[in-house]
Amino acid sequence: MGEKILIIGGSGRIGSSVAADLVNHTEADITITGRETEIGIKVAESLGERVNFLALDLADTEKLKEAITASRIVIHCAGPFHYRDANVLKTCIQEGADYLDVSDHRSFTSKALEYKSAAETAGITAIVNTGIFPGISNSMVRQGVEQLDKAEKIHLSYVVSGSGGAGITVMRTTFLGLQRPFVAWIDGKWQELKPYSDRETVEFPAPYGNTGVYWYDMPETFTLPDTFPVQTVITKFGSVPDFYNYLTWWVAKTWPNSWIQNRNVIEFLANVSFKMTNVSDRFSGIGVAIRSEVTGQKDGKNTKYCSTLVHQNTAIAAGYGTGSIAELILDGKLKKPGVWAVEQALPTDLFEQTMTSRGIKIQEEWLY
Structure with a gap:
């Protein structure tokens, strides 16, 4: 049995891309969630035997808490984030799970950063904006x-x-x-x-x-x-x-x-x-x-x-961004208690290593 990762909104395009990256680069057991069971089961089956589906509505706070408690890392992919509060992050801090998200809106990021001290005290690494842009x-x-x-x-x-x-x-x-x-x-x-x-x-x-x-x-x-x-x-x-x-x-x-x-x-x-x-x-x-x-x-x-x-595929690239950070956390290479934007938490050498392992080429040029 590998360590358990929970991907909230994992049956969607971005969430399933994160799951696919984790299947390819980790030994984790992955649970993806969504509100539509038939779609979620099909997505999980397409990703392989280490992925299973859990029907979950974020409004069901008790079921959400149970799922987070059973997880090593929780990855929040249930956008749009304009409408979201920071309850998933708050629950992760309470239950001792590290946290990542693919959030892309100022208001949500601001809400998440308010939990920096609480996450630091709890020893929880929480990194926001981890997809492709931001990420x-x-x-x-x-x-x-x-x-x-x-x-x-x-x-x-x-x-x-x-x-x-x-x-x-x-x-x-x-x-x-x-x-x-x-x-x-x-x-x-x-x-x-x-x-x-x-x-x-x-x-x-x-x-x-x-x-x-x-x-x-x-x-x-x-x-x-x-x-x-x-x-x-x-x-x-x-x-x-x-x-x-x-x-x-x-x-x-x-x-x-x-x-x-x-x-x-x-x-x-x-x-x-x-x-x-x-x-x-x-x-x-x-x-x-x-x-x-x-x-x-x-x-x-x-x-x-x-x-x-x-x-060539924005969703797959977003999966690389988030999946690579989860991989580093699982491997014990990245631990930074608190809540951070990705550029504050991820060292450049580790970023370059994970991008290379995924075939991502970053072209560099000096313009004098």
Whole structure:
């Protein structure tokens, strides 16, 4: 019997990708959860004999507690995280289970970080934002910062093809991110920005090339300046085909706040977009590209360190990000009691080792 890992929301696209990575890189026994039993059983069967399914609704706190108590690590993949509280993390601290999640929203990350002292006291390692973006992207930034003598500016950009293979949840997340202005760390102060504003053309590796990206509210917008003493952190996001960028920009720019903040409207937009990507995915693919550029000083000279990553399936890449950290915890290589953003907890050498073992190639370039 291997150690037990519980993946909440593990029957979904991201959760099942995390489970697949753990099957390939650990000896753990894995339980995936979801609310639809028939789907969950099929997903578990497809992942192999070490994976089983547990029907679970997060509202059933007693059943949730029982499942967490029986687990060594709990991985929270049940998004969208805009609507979630930190009860899963709180229960992990109480029951002595280490915790990871694939959260991707500022409000949830802020709630989780409030439990830092409690987790530290309990000796629990809890790491948030561990997927692909945020996740692998944040570790690429740390890798870049450590290459410089002094880092001054971080520019982090992402582009996703169509649905990214992540299902309808990513559509909900995209439109939920348009609901309110947010603050970003620019020129040494917090400044308010509108989501999906200030289009910028960024050069990604093939097959993406020059692609439009926009300001977007993500947890790393505030965790990166908290982690690294820089003056500016830019986080921008874009989609392929470019038509989706203009659609999202149009909604953010012209629709009344009362519409965008209505759950029914968000659900309508998510469903329409998902149906559209079911068609466009056949042509665009479902991949992801990340570009991290850190500006600063090296050997007394002004310079930029740029790293890029491309993967053909966004959901699988997210599974690598989270699964690799769970692997390190199981192996006893990563223990850091408290609640941390991934760039605060994962050393660069371990990050590079786990990415190499998964065939992820990060291209590096100095720009003088």
